[in-house]
Amino acid sequence: xxxxQANDEIRALSNLIDxxxxxxxxxxxxxxxxxxxxxxxREKLGDAWPATVSGLDACETVARAGGAGxxxxxxxxxxxxxxxxxxxxxxxxxxxxxxxxxxxxxxxPVVVEALGLEARPPYPGGYxxxxxxxxxxxxxxxxxxxxxxx
Amino acid sequence: MSEEIADVLIIGAGAAGAAIAWSLAETRMRIxxxxxxxxxxxxxxxxxRSDWEMDRFGAFGLSPNGRGRAEDYPVNDDDSPIKxxxxxxxxxxxxxYAAHFPRMHPSDxxxxxxxxxxxxxxxxxxxxxPYYDQNAQMMGVAGLAGDPAYPPKEPTLPPVxxxxxxxxxxxxxxxxxxxxxxxxxxxxxxEHAGRAPxxxxxxxxxxxxxxxxxxxxxxxxxxxxxEGVELRTxxxxxxxTVDENGMADGAIYLDANGVEQKQKAxxxxxxxxxxxxxxxxxxxxxxxxxxxxxNSSGLVGKNLMFHPYxxxxxxxxxRLDGWKGPTGCCLISQEFYETDPSLDFVRGYSFxxxxxxGPVSTALFGMGTGRLPWGADHHEAYAQIWDRTAGMVIICExxxxxxxxxxxxxxxxxxxxxxxxxxxxxxxENSRRMLDHAVxxxxxxxxxxxxxxxxxxxxxxxxxxxxxxxxxxxxxxxRSVVDSWCRSHDVKNLFIVDGSVFVTSGGVNPTxxxxxxxxxxxxxxxxxxxxxxx
Ligand SMILES: Cc1cc2nc3c(=O)[nH]c(=O)nc-3n(C[C@H](O)[C@H](O)[C@H](O)COP(=O)(O)OP(=O)(O)OC[C@H]3O[C@@H](n4cnc5c(N)ncnc54)[C@H](O)[C@@H]3O)c2cc1C
Ligand code: SF4
Numbered sequence: 001x002x003x004x005q006a007n008d009e010i011r012a013l014s015n016l017i018d019x020x021x022x023x024x025x026x027x028x029x030x031x032x033x034x035x036x037x038x039x040x041x042r043e044k045l046g047d048a049w050p051a052t053v054s055g056l057d058a059c060e061t062v063a064r065a066g067g068a069g070x071x072x073x074x075x076x077x078x079x080x081x082x083x084x085x086x087x088x089x090x091x092x093x094x095x096x097x098x099x100x101x102x103x104x105x106x107x108x109p110v111v112v113e114a115l116g117l118e119a120r121p122p123y124p125g126g127y128x129x130x131x132x133x134x135x136x137x138x139x140x141x142x143x144x145x146x147x148x149x150x
Numbered sequence: 151m152s153e154e155i156a157d158v159l160i161i162g163a164g165a166a167g168a169a170i171a172w173s174l175a176e177t178r179m180r181i182x183x184x185x186x187x188x189x190x191x192x193x194x195x196x197x198x199r200s201d202w203e204m205d206r207f208g209a210f211g212l213s214p215n216g217r218g219r220a221e222d223y224p225v226n227d228d229d230s231p232i233k234x235x236x237x238x239x240x241x242x243x244x245x246x247y248a249a250h251f252p253r254m255h256p257s258d259x260x261x262x263x264x265x266x267x268x269x270x271x272x273x274x275x276x277x278x279x280p281y282y283d284q285n286a287q288m289m290g291v292a293g294l295a296g297d298p299a300y301p302p303k304e305p306t307l308p309p310v311x312x313x314x315x316x317x318x319x320x321x322x323x324x325x326x327x328x329x330x331x332x333x334x335x336x337x338x339x340x341e342h343a344g345r346a347p348x349x350x351x352x353x354x355x356x357x358x359x360x361x362x363x364x365x366x367x368x369x370x371x372x373x374x375x376x377e378g379v380e381l382r383t384x385x386x387x388x389x390x391t392v393d394e395n396g397m398a399d400g401a402i403y404l405d406a407n408g409v410e411q412k413q414k415a416x417x418x419x420x421x422x423x424x425x426x427x428x429x430x431x432x433x434x435x436x437x438x439x440x441x442x443x444x445n446s447s448g449l450v451g452k453n454l455m456f457h458p459y460x461x462x463x464x465x466x467x468x469r470l471d472g473w474k475g476p477t478g479c480c481l482i483s484q485e486f487y488e489t490d491p492s493l494d495f496v497r498g499y500s501f502x503x504x505x506x507x508g509p510v511s512t513a514l515f516g517m518g519t520g521r522l523p524w525g526a527d528h529h530e531a532y533a534q535i536w537d538r539t540a541g542m543v544i545i546c547e548x549x550x551x552x553x554x555x556x557x558x559x560x561x562x563x564x565x566x567x568x569x570x571x572x573x574x575x576x577x578x579e580n581s582r583r584m585l586d587h588a589v590x591x592x593x594x595x596x597x598x599x600x601x602x603x604x605x606x607x608x609x610x611x612x613x614x615x616x617x618x619x620x621x622x623x624x625x626x627x628x629r630s631v632v633d634s635w636c637r638s639h640d641v642k643n644l645f646i647v648d649g650s651v652f653v654t655s656g657g658v659n660p661t662x663x664x665x666x667x668x669x670x671x672x673x674x675x676x677x678x679x680x681x682x683x684x
Contacts, residue, residue, distance in 0.1 A: 024529035080525050098524055102513035107201050115509055115536060117473070123197040123359040126349020127474040132312025134294070136320045137331065146299040146329055148257040148488055150264060150274075 012056045014038035015072045017101055019079040020094075028114050035111070037104045044100045055093035058086045156182040156380075159401060159415030161387045161430065163187070164242015166648040167421035168366035168374065169285065169665040173672030175377035177679070182413060183379060184403055186386035187221040187239035190367060195357035202353065203510035210356040212246065212612050214238065221384070223564035223571075225425060227614065230575035232456045234425060235615040240383060241367035243423065243615065244661065246355050248478025249336040249363045250502055251291055251662045253282050253300060257488060258656035265489045265496050268549050271653045272625050272634035273670070275301070281666035281673075288373075289364040289665070290342040292479075293334040299484045307339045310348070315470040315540050316480045319503050322599025328485040333502065334662070335479035336364030343369070350474045352508065363476075385411070388568050389434040390418055390644070396438050397683070398644045404566045417643045417675070417682070421668070424454065424617025424649040428556040429571040431621065444621070444638040444646075449631050451557055453550035453619040454573065455655040458581045460608035462592035463515075463541035464601025470540055472506020478543075480505060486591065487657055495583040497547040499657045501592060506539045515539070519605060541596065543610065544588040546581055547657040550619050577609060585609060616660050621650035635674040636667065642683045647671050 014033035021032035045052055062082045063071040071082060087094045105111055109119035118125070158174055160167050163185035171183055196205035206212070212235035214222040225234045237245045256275035261268050279301070285291075286306050293305030309332035312320065316332075323330035337354075338345040348362035361368050375381055384406035391412070393399040400414035420427050428451035434443040442450050483501040490498070507515060512535055516522025522531050559572035577585075585608040593604045624630025627639035636651050638644040647668040649660050656663070675682065 020524040021528055022526060029529045076526055083525075094524070098517065099514070102517060103201075103204050103510050106509040106513045107203065109200075112509060117509070119200075121198055121200050121202060122351040122353075122474075123195070124349075126351055126360065129311040129313045129350040129471070129475045131309075132314075132317045133320070134309075134312075134332070136317070136324055137294075137296075139324065139327070140298065140329055140331065141296045143298055143329075146484065146488070147255045147301065148264065150256050150260045 009053055009056065010038045010042060012060070012071070013042060013052070016056060016059065017041065019076060019083060020098060020101060021105055022076055030110055030114070032101060032105050035105070035108050037101070037108065041100055041104055044104065045096065048096050051093065052097055055086060055090060058090065059083060062086055154180065156180050156413060156415040158182070158417045158419060159184065159413055160419045160421060161401060162242065162421035162423065162426065162648070163240045163366070163371065163381060164421060164423060164648070165244050165366055165661050166664050166668040167242070168370035169288070169668040170419060170421065170647050170672045171379045172288070172370040172374040172377070173669050174675065175374050175379050177676060178378065181379045182415070183381045184385040184387055184401065184413065185240055185381065185383050188383045189240045190245055190357065192357070192359050192361055195359040197351045197353060197356065197359045202356070203508045205356055210246070212615070220565060223568070224562055225570060226559045226562050226572040230573045230614070231577060231609055231611065232458065232575060232614040233612050234573060234617070235612055236423065236425070236617070239367070240371055240381065241365040244365040245357055245367065247365070247615070247661065248355050249476065250478045250659045251289070251334045251336040252482060252500065252658040253303070253334070254656040254658060254663050255299070255487065256301065258654065261497065261654050267496050268654045269624065272623055273667075278663070278666045278670060281669040282662060284669055285662060285665045289336040289369050290338045290345060291334055292337050292339040294332045297331040299329060299331065299487065305334060307342060310335045310337055310339055310476050310479045311350070312480060313471050313475050315472040315475070315505060316503065318466070318470060319481065319540060319595070319599050322595045323483060325598040326595065328483055328595070330481050330483040333479045333482045335476060337476055337479055338362045338364070348476060350476070352474050352477060352505065354476050354478065386564070386566055386568070387430060388566070390420070390430065390443055391434075392436055392438060392443070392641065396641060398443070398641050408566060417645070419645045419647060421648045424620050425556050425571050425573070427646055427648055427650040428620040429558065432558050433569055439640070444631055444640045444644055446640050447628055447631055449622060449629070451620050452552045452555045453622055454554040454556055454575060454617070455548040455550055455619040455652065456575070456614050457545045457548055457616045457655055457657070458577055458585055458608070459546070459610040459613035460544040460585050460589050460592065460606060461541060461610050462544070462589055462596060462604060462606040463539055464596030464599065465535055465603040466538045466540060466601055469537045470506055471537065472540055473508050473537060475505050477505050478502060483595070486587070493587060495580045495587065497549065497584070497657065499544050499546040499584055499588050501542045501544055501595065503542050504540070506537055509536065512536050512539070540599075542592055543613070544585070544592055545657055545659065546584045546588060548581060548655045549578065550622070550654065551578060556620050616649065616655070618649040618652035618655050618660060621646045622653050623651045624653065636671045645671060645675070
């Protein structure tokens with residue numbers, strides 16, 4: 001993307017989603033921004049994008065008003081406080097964004113593998129599934145008839 | 151206008167239309183089926199893509215109102231706590247169904263005699279039994295013989311695997327000493343009649359890319375078409391027409407280009423489901439039938455039954471491998487199926503155990519239930535639910551009430567300008583009590599199986615997928631729409647073979663019974679061909 005303003009917006013979104021989904025403490029789960037999810041997320045947001053940009057601007061304004069500097073320079077804890085304040089003022093801001101972010105994050109191959117699955121669509125490979133313990137059914141099998149004869 | 155008169159015109163190519171077309175094919179009559187949807191291409195099903203989980207919010211959603219497919223018709227279900235779920239294609243709603251395939255119990259056909267409610271059916275279990283068996287062969291039913299909740303029956307294929315999740319839940323039932331059994335499922339657990347075996351993809355309710363699930367586009371239809379049935383797709387029937395003697399003589403339909411066509415026929419069979427069928431009959435008004443076709447009783451569209459569903463989900467400490475395996479086909483419990491006079495409701499329900507969720511669905515479940523924060527605590531919270539959920543839906547018997555109904559919406563129409571159906575439905579007091587009982591007992595099972603937390607929802611809003619009662623069977627023309635072999639009391643060459651004809655709903659998924667009835671009606675037609683119109 002060559003438009004400098006658009007680039008700035010994507011960078012700001014990337015910072016924001018790193019706050020929403022940071023890397024896990026054990027390092028197994030990556031931060032959302034580091035997966036490059038900001039650009040596809042922007043596409044997904046479609047008509048909701050202008051509202052998201054307003055929210056990003058609000059984060060910047062609140063961060064600077066607090067005297068701590070740019071939103072991108074805040075610690076996770078400071079950024080969370082800013083986001084909570086912005087979300088309280090504009091409850092619609094995070095709903096659609098978080099929904100789409102979770103969808104994008106949890107289908108990303110790196111995340112899917114980190115969860116212990118193979119990073120591929122279910123079809124055609126499928127999955128093995130053990131039959132299970134049918135002997136558990138003996139009590140029911142040998143129990144009384146359970147339907148009414150009529 | 152189609153030149154040739156069909157011997158039999160079937161409207162709707164779903165579960166019932168497919169079964170009756172296949173059975174009648176051996177007569178070598180000229181059979182034409184008109185279906186508003188198209189053949190599905192299994193390559194288009196979501197599980198072939200990495201973003202498969204999100205398709206339930208799009209083209210493979212449950213509601214015809216949100217899918218945006220030209221083949222769908224809208225349904226106004228604003229006046230119902232339970233919303234319509236269906237699919238319009240060759241295969242009908244079996245394209246999306248979970249393929250849980252229980253039979254009804256013998257007592258389900260005798261509810262007035264046994265429990266003093268609603269009406270008995272004019273057919274019984276013994277009459278349908280051979281047709282259940284025939285259907286098991288054609289649909290490929292997996293299961294395990296020996297369930298004491300049913301008269302003896304032989305499934306065609308080995309049961310769907312329990313996996314760790316099923317084993318865990320089974321231990322819960324064993325602790326309580328309750329009934330449970332592997333579900334009868336229309337799923338090819340082994341290669342069957344050219345169908346590849348199930349490979350446990352998971353989301354059967356978005357279409358089976360493997361072709362293992364018994365949707366009728368891969369079971370009955372290929373055989374019926376080979377046997378000479380003509381299946382015409384993208385043909386939406388607007389009305390059934392009648393001749394000067396009040397007999398059905400064909401249908402007017404809109405083809406894929408929206409051009410009006412007419413198909414003449416000697417016999418008309420309607421199989422458009424419990425909402426589509428009353429809609430079509432009510433749209434088929436004439437000077438002879440001003441209130442809609444086959445409606446002298448005034449009961450077309452009345453007595454709509456869903457199965458009010460509850461959903462109970464448990465969160466476990468250990469991983470369950472629940473993200474794989476057929477979604478709705480693991481095991482069933484009918485501990486509270488038959489009427490128990492010590493309880494505060496009549497009739498009963500089934501527990502149907504569900505698998506777990508994929509990664510995205512887990513996150514959205516966590517978000518929707520307020521247990522998954524964004525921010526620093528997210529991953530720890532996610533780890534507590536990922537692959538640690540198991541649960542059940544509970545299928546409660548619904549009893550017929552005339553005020554629950556399908557009518558024509560005064561304003562809403564489909565893409566061809568045909569009036570759309572409107573649903574008016576309220577939960578009865580009996581259903582509420584049954585749901586309360588079911589949620590309490592379902593929670594007990596999950597706790598006995600080791601759930602550390604449970605949550606429930608009842609009624610489940612999107613669960614309007616079992617559509618019954620809106621053109622009921624009976625012997626009295628004043629109190630029913632069709633007779634004991636599903637022939638209209640008013641129009642002697644008009645048959646109805648979908649869930650509309652159900653007198654009561656039982657407490658199990660209906661498709662096996664819908665199809666067994668369709669096969670039974672086909673046999674009746676075949677045996678009575680010479681005096682069919684008397
Ligand atoms: C998500 C989901 C899960 C389900 N799970 C289960 C389950 O596990 N077990 C079970 O037993 N049942 C289940 N069901 C229900 C099952 O799919 C239905 O009971 C069954 O398909 C009904 O069969 P039918 O032939 O009456 O109607 P359908 O299968 O709905 O077929 C009706 C057909 O008629 C066509 N039609 C309607 N009107 C017209 C018209 N005017 N002109 C031309 N064509 C028309 C439609 O396009 C459709 O293809 C489920 C359904 C859904 C949606
Ligand atoms: S689990 Fe089996 S039946 Fe269900 S979609 Fe996958 S292959 Fe098909």
